[in-house]
Amino acid sequence: MNFFKRFAQNRGALIGLIILALVVLLALLAPFLYPDSPWRMVQRPFLAPGEVAGFPLGTDTMGRDVAAGLAHGAWVSLLIGLISTVVALSIGVPLGALAGYFGGKIDDALMRFTEFFQTIPNFALAIVLVAIMEPSTVSIVLAIAIVSWPPVARLVRGEFLSIKHREYVEAARLVGQTHRDIIIKQILPNTLSPVIVLASLMVATAILLESSLSFLGLGDPDTMSWGYMIGAARTVMRQAWWLSVIPGVAILLTVLALNLVGEGLDDALNPQLARAR
Amino acid sequence: MPYLSLILGRVGKAVIVLLAILVFNFFLIHAAPGDPAAVMAGEAGATDEQFLEDLRERFGLDQPLPVQLWRYMGGVLTLDFGYSYRQQMPVLDLILERLPATLMLTGAAFFISLSLGILAGTLAAMRVKRPSGSLIMGLSLLFYATPLYWVAMMAVLVFSVVLDWLPAYGYATVGAGYTGLAHAGDVALHLILPAVTLGLFFMAVYTRMTRTSMLSVSQQDFVKTARAKGLAPGVIQRRHILRNALLPIITLAGLQAGQMVGGAVLTETVFAWPGIGRLMYEALMQRDYNLLLGIFFFCALLVILFNMLTDVIYRLADPRIKQSAA
Numbered sequence: 001m002n003f004f005k006r007f008a009q010n011r012g013a014l015i016g017l018i019i020l021a022l023v024v025l026l027a028l029l030a031p032f033l034y035p036d037s038p039w040r041m042v043q044r045p046f047l048a049p050g051e052v053a054g055f056p057l058g059t060d061t062m063g064r065d066v067a068a069g070l071a072h073g074a075w076v077s078l079l080i081g082l083i084s085t086v087v088a089l090s091i092g093v094p095l096g097a098l099a100g101y102f103g104g105k106i107d108d109a110l111m112r113f114t115e116f117f118q119t120i121p122n123f124a125l126a127i128v129l130v131a132i133m134e135p136s137t138v139s140i141v142l143a144i145a146i147v148s149w150p151p152v153a154r155l156v157r158g159e160f161l162s163i164k165h166r167e168y169v170e171a172a173r174l175v176g177q178t179h180r181d182i183i184i185k186q187i188l189p190n191t192l193s194p195v196i197v198l199a200s201l202m203v204a205t206a207i208l209l210e211s212s213l214s215f216l217g218l219g220d221p222d223t224m225s226w227g228y229m230i231g232a233a234r235t236v237m238r239q240a241w242w243l244s245v246i247p248g249v250a251i252l253l254t255v256l257a258l259n260l261v262g263e264g265l266d267d268a269l270n271p272q273l274a275r276a277r
Numbered sequence: 278m279p280y281l282s283l284i285l286g287r288v289g290k291a292v293i294v295l296l297a298i299l300v301f302n303f304f305l306i307h308a309a310p311g312d313p314a315a316v317m318a319g320e321a322g323a324t325d326e327q328f329l330e331d332l333r334e335r336f337g338l339d340q341p342l343p344v345q346l347w348r349y350m351g352g353v354l355t356l357d358f359g360y361s362y363r364q365q366m367p368v369l370d371l372i373l374e375r376l377p378a379t380l381m382l383t384g385a386a387f388f389i390s391l392s393l394g395i396l397a398g399t400l401a402a403m404r405v406k407r408p409s410g411s412l413i414m415g416l417s418l419l420f421y422a423t424p425l426y427w428v429a430m431m432a433v434l435v436f437s438v439v440l441d442w443l444p445a446y447g448y449a450t451v452g453a454g455y456t457g458l459a460h461a462g463d464v465a466l467h468l469i470l471p472a473v474t475l476g477l478f479f480m481a482v483y484t485r486m487t488r489t490s491m492l493s494v495s496q497q498d499f500v501k502t503a504r505a506k507g508l509a510p511g512v513i514q515r516r517h518i519l520r521n522a523l524l525p526i527i528t529l530a531g532l533q534a535g536q537m538v539g540g541a542v543l544t545e546t547v548f549a550w551p552g553i554g555r556l557m558y559e560a561l562m563q564r565d566y567n568l569l570l571g572i573f574f575f576c577a578l579l580v581i582l583f584n585m586l587t588d589v590i591y592r593l594a595d596p597r598i599k600q601s602a603a
Binding site (some may be wrong): 120 | 547566
């Protein structure tokens, strides 16, 4: 059975993929559907969804279009989720690879370093980092990456430990390949599938983290995000519950979809495990 | 005294981590954009040049960096976390005042999430490939994917605003003047929503972990032996599988308990629960970096204490682990 067939066998993963595709589409279309800034006041504040034609999701406390905020927020969520995961991978993969491949003192030192970052409470560290670097897209991406790389390093190290004594690696060593070549060309490609699965789950966690930071007022002040929308609606929950419900459902669906896709990828890339389950 | 050397080793490791966090904190203050004196004073508002000059002198900000670091560490080691110029109180006093509420909240959430999570995970493992098992896993995935602060807000909306069953904000009814048992009951009533919402996310984590762990233990040889012996399935599940499956969960629980302190920032903010999480939010709003870093240090301290506790419990629960492994 090929990869796509196995993936499609998992119904949840297919549903997740469809939801994710819709969110991506919304994010890509945002600048065309709502070319105006989502921060602009366009109508009376506190319009309920469907109350006035042209504003299907109503307006917020400042008369801003909720639908426009939702679309632009999708772009921000996906972008920050994706980039911070790439940055976290680019820290975690090399560290894990070096630790697993060379072992000994290098492994000890790198793993102590990783443990240190795992000990520090994630969310508290992210808050402190963003607060001190001043909230901006760059500081948010960096903070999320800094708190999320340790699991990558541990995973890659574990894979390297189990692969480095395989025969094909020994063979590569015998024919005199350099450490660099063995790491990059022989071992790394074989660690790819668990890393891909982990990365898809990390994007989901990163989106949750970003939304929590913007909820606390640590979002980039220039970009509209889902967490900010919920945070701004917190004080008016009694008058306008939909203002907090709508963006919340958007986050929930996106994160859920990514988790489902991650599980589907896991089944498709590790068929032996899937059958045992 | 095998346990003594074990504990000493653990304490030594914890001290190193805490020292590293102090150095990290110190460099964060200096990495902040602008004058560190202004950062300590809480930036805006404290623009009085004489005041900043006093601060510089008091904290030796005119000294070279290593000297400053030495002074900073010395201060913290004598429990001096500096002064919060915004709240006009020493940072340590502020934190200690708020700590009990956070310990109560995280403690309750930890208990709820661990007990319900293990229960749900066990049920899900016993009902693999049956609708009820899938339902449990579906629900746990849902809680796992929902933003913590949003669950909290929805809980307020449903249980306080619409149904009016539970109080939405605060620690106790303001001005009710309850004493003794009535006060305890009042606080417990206020605790329900924050503790349950904080616990739900972690419950989802424990549910998935318990299920995976039980399924992998149930493949092992001693379980086959127990089955071949003709033991009742219920006995095998409880005494053979669950007991062994719980070991990795203890480790995970220790790690997650620390993360709970971070999650408390969100729940305490939504529920106006007067703990250090709420204090962290206030420090953020007021750009009170001295207070922020003090709280951060305490969060890390709590995580390390939880981890050490877990380690001890783990070794008590599993005598196979020798202290030499420490």
